[in-house]
Amino acid sequence: MFIRTESFSQYIRLYPFVTALLAINILVYIVTGLPIQASRELYYSGVGINYLISDGEWWRLITPMFLHAGLMHLLFNMFSLFIFGPELERVAGKARFLTIYLLAGLFANVASFFLGGWDFSHVGASGAIFGIFGAFGALVYYTKKAFPQLRQIILPIIVISVIMTFLQPGVNVIGHIAGLIVGFIIGLSYFHPKRIISWR
Template sequence: MFSRTESFSQYIRLYPVVTFFLALNILIYLVTIIPVIGTQVLYAGVGVNFLISDGEWWRLLTPMFLHGGIMHLLFNMFSLFIFGPELEKIAGKARFLTIYMLSGIFANIATFFLQAPNYQSLGASGAVFGILGAFGALVYYTKHILPQLRQIILPIIVISIVMTYVQPNINATAHIAGLIVGFLIGLSYFHPKRIVSWKSKKR
């Protein structure tokens, strides 16, 4: 399910939303490593709670497209590259877009309300955890139909949560909030009645 065997062109054609977010995050990271300009872009977009309080509301959105280093970027983009396509295929482009964006935004909102005024954050991990949360909802509805999905997803979610609290300098608030939001949206999207409705409309 999560092994990617598509060619580059097939991947782009089959998973346009995932491809868009991969390209956007990589492009913005490349901009941020340009001397002077990159520093200005980071300063303008990083999530800083007291600046959000002062009215810079865009910082509830922009942090999910910024990364603090190449390893930070690679970890999040690798996760998106592996897990994103299957969710985009199952949920559809618009629903995947909703899961990704709302999980990332609410992760930043939770960070704003639950962390100190001087707290700073950036990264796409809240949105990525939203993808895992949505898969968790799918497991909830299909646990007796697709036991192999449960065997794959649940250990990944558990390990991801553990690593959140083991690694230093991790915004655990964003990770957990993104996971919860993705799960709640997934409960709505993957409800059996909705699945039946989608199938009937495609006939």
């Protein structure tokens, strides 16, 4: 299910939204990482800084999900998107997948704004990634008897991810948990048995 065996061209064709998100995040990381002043200014203009959001820079509720603090930060999030995103895009549908990803990332940033403190700052796609996990959690909730193997894979991943959120320093705990919850709630709507029947 989560083992990627497609060729590069097949992956792009089958999962265009996952591919686009991967490309955007990697491109933004490259552009904002260039050793020039303009790149540094571009990066800091998108960081989620709460007191600047309070001053009216509302775009900082959106842009942090496309910025990363370092190469390992980017690789971890993009690896998770690369592995888990395609199956969600296939099961939920392209538009629904994108909705889950973007809304989970947005509300993770909104929660970080309201709960993170005046001087709190953050970047990263982790809230959106946790939204993917949450959506799979909702799918498990509805299909635990039909697809026990999905439960055996997803639940340990969610549990380990949440535990690591609290153990690793410098992690936006608020964003991770908010993204997970939002993804789960949206997933409950999208994957409700009555709605799935209506897709057919």
